[in-house]
Amino acid sequence: MILKGVLSAIVTPFTADGEKIDEAALRKLVEQGIADGVDGFVPAGGTGEFSVLSHDERLRLVEIVVDQTAGRASVLAHTGATSTREAVAFSKHAQEVGASAVMLATPYYEPIGFNEAFAYYAGVAEATDLPICAYNFPPATGLHLDVDFLLKLTREIPQVKYVKDSSANIMQMSTLINEHANEIHFLNGEDVLMLPALMLKAPGMVMGIANFMAPALAKLHQASQSGDDQTVVTIWRQIYPLICLLGSGRYNSGVKAACELLGLSVGPVRAPIPQYSSEQKAVLKNVLAEIDPALLTGAAR
Template sequence: MIKGSIVAIVTPMTPAGEVDFDALAALVEWHVAEGTDAIVAVGTTGESATLSVDEHIAVVRKVVEVVAKRVPVLAGTGANSTAEAIELTRLAKDAGADAALIVTPYYNKPPQEGLYRHFKAIAEAVAMPIVMYNVPGRTGCDMLPATVARLAQLPNIVGIKEAKGELSRVRELLALGLPKDFALYTGDDATARESMLLGFHGDISVTANVAPKLMHEMCVAAIAGDAATAGMIDSRLTLLHKNLFLDPNPIPAKWALEAMGRIRGGIRLPLVPMNPDHVNLVRDSLRAAGAL
């Protein structure tokens, strides 16, 4: 089981909007050096919605190549079409990903039985570990704990990223009596510390993009039940947890990484550069975390 700080890494782009593979490689090396415990390539934060299939798999392949087995690599392979999700998952496995992170289908709002059959079909079609991803604020679809419990019985469905952002949902999942090797990850940085102190195994994080070392150290402390240390570290990250979402993710994270000199300012429509009114707030957040 993967534990700790799992960065949902941005996909660096040139000002013209082309994928910047050199910057991506440098980011991956930085994360490994800073202690990031695993990397998600081409998740929501990686702008998966606007990458072509060829670009999507090329990014996964590049991350796998640069990581060189030093940390696990998860590939985002979700889609609102089950057949498309199966194909992306197959391609990610062929590219060398260690696991797939698969978001619930978006826009078409499947019922719980549809969610169950969707993930079951993918799990049966592709023999690789699958981490489900629930983020109703983006998808318009909420996978309920009872459905998670059903899917957790399938052998290669190994975990869930729960990003509803409510500790009540964290407690519901912990109370299900899921298999001991079923991983529970939060996808909400603002409640990550509390989630791990309650019993979650890690955080698939946006904040880790700009403060990887602190996020790793906070996760280690929280998973170990060291509330005092986790709280002390998290206090330096609180503004980032909030202000990296002043504009839709990953707009502020990409601005921050550009300000840190780690990427160029490319982002794809319909996303646009960060609102100028938010610049000082995000800059102050970086300084509070020691990232600037």
């Protein structure tokens, strides 16, 4: 299954006390996402709060999402970890339960360079047959996967077929899409660069806002691929204030707050991730009210 279109960086619903994954809510969220038009899901990613999940919780998340999608949407399981050993274990499990592909952010906290990052991806490729999506998010990992490194990856490790790029580097995005689309597929992971990515006809996107705004993103992607730039701009102008608000801080908390405001039960973020304040929720509610309801999740209608 080729990864393209709108991939939801699906949140991890928790019980009210944040202690357990709310499995029933997760299954409902998958169903709503499919109904809203997403092409795939990315469980246990950044928006899914993977950094505060246990090893077993990450395994269970992937199992549930794969089971609930039942082949109706792709599942790009985030299997990145701070050690190659654990990344391999997550990736082998993803293959065993039926994920479409695996995505790996490079290890963080302990600084590494390109040689170590290459060996990390190579180690995962040796352990699984699944397609691999490199995840470039330098603010979190401390390592920017530049064009040269990504091309080395895909040329020397054929399983590396995608990159989710959240670097906010518009030159890198343009180079990869315009000059190397036949070698590595670009998935935009940066909300604020959505407009230029759409204008460049990026083949796909991985977005946290897809949890509650998949109809807008599906329309944007379809318009982009068909060359309907006016529709792209019109929708973008509607959702831009929301993009700015979420990008101003506490992104994960904001996505979950938006879900709750629109009828999707996802619970709180898990400590120590900061919750949205009541004041922030009030501002968010007002911003959402300015968006055409047809662009928001059907759960709100």
